[in-house]
Amino acid sequence: MRPSFPRPPEPRFVPAGEHPLWDEALATVNRDLAATLPGQHPLCLIAYPADADEDEDERVYVALADGNAHGNALQPAGSADWALWGIADAAQDTITGCLWQVWPVCTLHGLGMHLAKQSGRPVWSCAGGGRPGDPAHVRAAVGELDTVHRPHRPNRKRRKDGKGR
Numbered sequence: 001m002r003p004s005f006p007r008p009p010e011p012r013f014v015p016a017g018e019h020p021l022w023d024e025a026l027a028t029v030n031r032d033l034a035a036t037l038p039g040q041h042p043l044c045l046i047a048y049p050a051d052a053d054e055d056e057d058e059r060v061y062v063a064l065a066d067g068n069a070h071g072n073a074l075q076p077a078g079s080a081d082w083a084l085w086g087i088a089d090a091a092q093d094t095i096t097g098c099l100w101q102v103w104p105v106c107t108l109h110g111l112g113m114h115l116a117k118q119s120g121r122p123v124w125s126c127a128g129g130g131r132p133g134d135p136a137h138v139r140a141a142v143g144e145l146d147t148v149h150r151p152h153r154p155n156r157k158r159r160k161d162g163k164g165r
Contacts, residue, residue, distance in 0.1 A: 011046045012046070013047075013067070014045035014060060022060070025077070025083040025088070029087050031145070032142065044063055045060055048073075061073055061094070064094060069094050106124075109128065109129050113125055122141070122142040123138045123139075123141050126139050
């Protein structure tokens with residue numbers, strides 16, 4: 001007789017409206033995703049049943065559209081800013097862990113950005129270029145990366161027809 005091993009719990013995609021604060025935060029983070037990784041499908045929420053010894057019924061994660069997730073489960077959101085912070089952090093973990101790429105990337109320095117707070121609001125922060133005069137800076141509020149454009153580079157060489165490289 002062959003031993004039977006327990007099957008891993010089946011996840012479920014969380015329908016919109018089940019966690020309104022997380023839904024709103026996820027829509028905000030998905031704007032950043034669409035602006036910076038335009039070929040990537042929007043992120044979603046996926047839930048796994050909790051272990052028998054846990055207080056919750058299930059654990060919710062930020063996942064790619066195919067259900068793959070990476071990182072820790074979301075913590076209950078007491079406020080919209082707390083939900084946005086948690087979703088942005090989990091989204092960054094999932095993209096980095098599942099797609100094996102840094103996200104989001106500062107268009108000025110080409111470096112991965114990290115979450116920070118500015119005036120109590122979650123923002124994407126860049127460590128800067130590491131040279132004097134090129135300090136750390138806030139690139140954009142979470143959800144507003146689509147408003148960030150590559151800066152004009154006055155010393156960039158131009159083609160003879162004046163159209164750049």
